[in-house]
Amino acid sequence: MDRTMNDIWGMILAAGSGTRLAEAAGGERKQYIEYKGAPLFWHCARTFSRVAGVRGLVFVFPPDDAPGMEKRLRQFFKTEDLGVRWTVVPGGERRQDSVRNGLTGLPKECGRVLIHDSARPFVSARLITDLVAALDAEARGVIPAVPVTDTIKTVAGNTVTGTLDRAELAAVQTPQGFEIALLREAHDRALDEGWEVTDDASMVERLAEVTVIPGEAGNVKITVPEDLKRLRETRTPVSCTGWGYDVHRFGGAADRPMVLGGVPIPGGPSVVAHSDGDVLLHALADAILGTFGGGDIGTHFPDSDPNFDNADSGVLVREVLAMAERADTRIVHADLTVVTQIPRLAPHAAQIAKNVARLLGLEAHQVNVKATTEEKLGFTGEKRGIKAVACVTGLREM
Incomplete structure (x- = not known):
């Protein structure tokens, strides 16, 4: 062909x-x-x-x-x-x-x-x-x-x-x-x-x-x-919420280029990670697992496994979505926040939201992406790392 x-x-x-x-x-x-x-x-x-x-x-x-x-x-x-x-x-x-x-x-x-x-x-x-x-x-x-x-x-x-x-x-x-x-x-x-x-x-x-x-x-x-x-035959859909949190520290030239929500961030600091270091998708994957009691990504994709070295986090998200589907859980909304002092993420927020919506199979209005700083407090304020939190809503057939 x-x-x-x-x-x-x-x-x-x-x-x-x-x-x-x-x-x-x-x-x-x-x-x-x-x-x-x-x-x-x-x-x-x-x-x-x-x-x-x-x-x-x-x-x-x-x-x-x-x-x-x-x-x-x-x-x-x-x-x-x-x-x-x-x-x-x-x-x-x-x-x-x-x-x-x-x-x-x-x-x-x-x-x-x-x-x-x-x-x-x-x-x-x-x-x-x-x-x-x-x-x-x-x-x-x-x-x-x-x-x-x-x-x-x-x-x-x-x-x-x-x-x-x-x-x-x-x-x-x-x-x-x-x-x-x-x-x-x-x-x-x-x-x-x-x-x-x-x-x-x-x-x-x-x-x-x-x-x-x-x-x-x-x-x-x-x-x-x-x-x-x-x-x-009807089954009652029950609303369920999952919460995810992930952190990566900034590294040097030999570490992973910054990627957030599957979108490369030009000029952003590199991150230390076993996979591709996408802190936002890692938090999202954990939140999806939380909607049906599926554990955490460290259990399913341990950093001790060489198969996940530099793994595409989008693939991990698709895997946990498949787990959710097998658990009769449909993801309907995601609210995501990135916390970092650098780089400035406002220019990238729309593209990140669009890509996450594509990964989840959702409409644009069903995904919200925000970025904030911690007013120079803590490790993010000191520009030593980045973190993300995710709140995901699902409907589980019961």
């Missing part, structure tokens, strides 16, 4: 008729069913937008609905800007036709795509991130799958004809990620040779190796009327 075409887009498939659910859903197509105040396809879009590598989204709707849904999406993005580019494409008669149409909506610089069924509204940002990582590691196609736990038999009429080895079986989910060129080739072959498939991997695996990564048990598909109960 030409790595100059490295952009990744998501494709949200919302073009199905939903006939199996129509009566139970009051005639509403399942992609439009409301869950927690928003249709299922919008929940998928929100999750995709929280993954840093995703540049844009293609929404595929039924042809008759596409013009109206484009107007509706404009309003959605006006009310809740997800921070990604987007477009709407009319779908086709079959799922594979809708994907083929959706490919026409991708920009020329897009080299990879993640195709997702809007009927899977519970997909996590972690799973999408894992798919992106597999593509970054040179996979040409990648799918998530979970082990099959039931015994599977082949049946003809009312008679069992065989029993399959479930150790060799897996239930496949979406999103599914592919190189654009490979996926287009597969769709061209499918059209020319009359292939009928139920997912894109079924095409691509005839042309190239498809990598499998672990899926998620919670990434279920809303398919039959009984599945609607999942949308009615």
Whole structure:
């Protein structure tokens, strides 16, 4: 693949008729069913937008609905800007036709795509991130799958004809990620040779190796009327607060260049640290851990471990965010303060806040960054070091 075409887009498939659910859903197509105040396809879009590598989204709707849904999406993005580019494409008669149409909506610089069924509204940002990582590691196609736990038999009429080895079986989910060129080739072959498939991997695996990564048990598909109960099952979100504090002393020319919130600070004093010395992100990581009782970063990333020598603190923050997600905790706000006599941080505060918001997958108004001095008192006032405090608010499903 030409790595100059490295952009990744998501494709949200919302073009199905939903006939199996129509009566139970009051005639509403399942992609439009409301869950927690928003249709299922919008929940998928929100999750995709929280993954840093995703540049844009293609929404595929039924042809008759596409013009109206484009107007509706404009309003959605006006009310809740997800921070990604987007477009709407009319779908086709079959799922594979809708994907083929959706490919026409991708920009020329897009080299990879993640195709997702809007009927899977519970997909996590972690799973999408894992798919992106597999593509970054040179996979040409990648799918998530979970082990099959039931015994599977082949049946003809009312008679069992065989029993399959479930150790060799897996239930496949979406999103599914592919190189654009490979996926287009597969769709061209499918059209020319009359292939009928139920997912894109079924095409691509005839042309190239498809990598499998672990899926998620919670990434279920809303398919039959009984599945609607999942949308009615509610868990109470409980507010939780975490507090973090970190200190680094200033060093000499051989120590780490100053970085705050992932932003290099030109002309700032160097810091003595085992990792990259980002005192603000270290405090933030501790505060995130505090929202769900996850301990501290010294436990998870000890300075005695050579693997964390000069480690990127942004990676550590993403790791503790993944821990929070596994603990059913969603971070919704961060208030951060840097305490130092030098350097002057006002020129950098906006960029630091923007970068922290990106790391956390939050809107700008959900992250606040402040800088202050201690009036020349203490070790910061004497210009011997820097410290940061972080207060993070999360919502934990109970």
